[in-house]
Amino acid sequence: MSNLSISSPLAGVKLCFYGAGSMAEAILRGLVEASLTDSKNIAVMNRQNAERLLELERSYGVIPASTDELKHEALSASDVIVLSMKPKDAAAAIKALAPLLRPEQLIVSVIAGLSISTIHQLLGRGQPVVRTMPNTSSTIGLGATGISYSESVNASQRELALAMFGAIGLTAVVEEPLIEAVNGVSGSGPAYVYYLMEAMIESGIQLGLTPEAAKDLTVQTVRGAAEMVFATGENPAELRRKVTSPNGTTEAAIATLDRYAFREGMNKAILRCAERAREMGDAIREEAVKG
Template identity: 75%
Template structure:
């Protein structure tokens, strides 16, 4: 990897919403020049040119351009769909240099499986971002392989700090990150749906219920972040004995709200492991792996 961070050359293998979020954050933060970033995907050249117009990055629509970008990059971001990942990573094997960092945003794909697919201990950053990265408020867990050096680790962390918060964790905890924050926005949206529906049933317009709910969730999250207090303590502070909030919390407890949320997060983490096992099985079962 280049000694000067803003000279680092990157190749985005996959050009979906998460790749675009990172492009937006990185270019805004001037982590590297847009001309040092190449974007590629399987076959949608229109999408690549759209990203070029928006962010000034370099499209690689042809096979020759793709191979050149992969060979010359310092960092390759793997953001293809999980079902395509084993085949795509295996195809990288003859193109990689030992000093290139692979950054994966693929759910369930372990560092060990990447190494099995490549047949070597390539430097790898395994990450689990979430969709709030698209507005710069993401939460990402990152773990590194032993081969990743300090400058590679620092750059990978900076990539995800450009779209929100980044936390380094041991790889066995990545599935927990998936369960808590990776899929977390969907849980919050689900709760918000219920709040809005109840508000409408109680006579609010849908727009008023949506705005009040969204501001309430935003404010509650900011209270946790700004005060540093435990959410349980903040909840207790606003729950007066025999008051309206206590009546609501008791109803949630009666319907096992916390237990349901706990089981949902555990199931999410379990599903991530299942997806990873499927990719691993394909890697091990392939004659060329």
């Protein structure tokens, strides 16, 4: 084990990922590649796809919990349980988890819409809970994650959560009601950018570029624009003004976007995303009430 992992808040901490999809993989990959913990301290489990667990074991050296006995053992032994199952499976899974938990175990949720109060309701007690909203760019270590804490999360657990998500990108601690806003802006944000890129590529092809050239030029343009904001620290609006000459080509393009209510459409899209996250959370809460 490296010196980095020895000094990490996660050194010696046992983690269990309940759900083994792309977000779970992104987080555990970040932890392993940054040497924040030994891969043998990480267990992964899901409902029934044992092959997926073996795939993660082969790739990262984590422990597959593929039988009921191994699942029970992984959950009971862990210090941190990361809830990363599909939202539709969350209520039943969390209820089943309740009898296995020790009071000091930390629950970390990456499930869209799932509130801390609903988790507490499903568990029947005020377990320490960290609610997060990462995004898919976490898979390449450039994620953006919003983080909120329940009242029972202590200082070392906060540090642990920040180290976990710091391994896959930027973190922002926010009050829990703002997690839906994080979902709208950055949680689903990569998809908005991909959608813009699709349109840019299609337009380039319509103007006569080859698909390959249209794609390469679009990718580099978006990458360069993001890097300019990051490297200069300037506001995007100011950078836009700098490249928008009066009566020039860029001004003509921006004016056309304005005529098609580009900004209004983006705003409504983000608000609807946040609203949909709340709806998904409400559905999980209704499942909790039924139980």
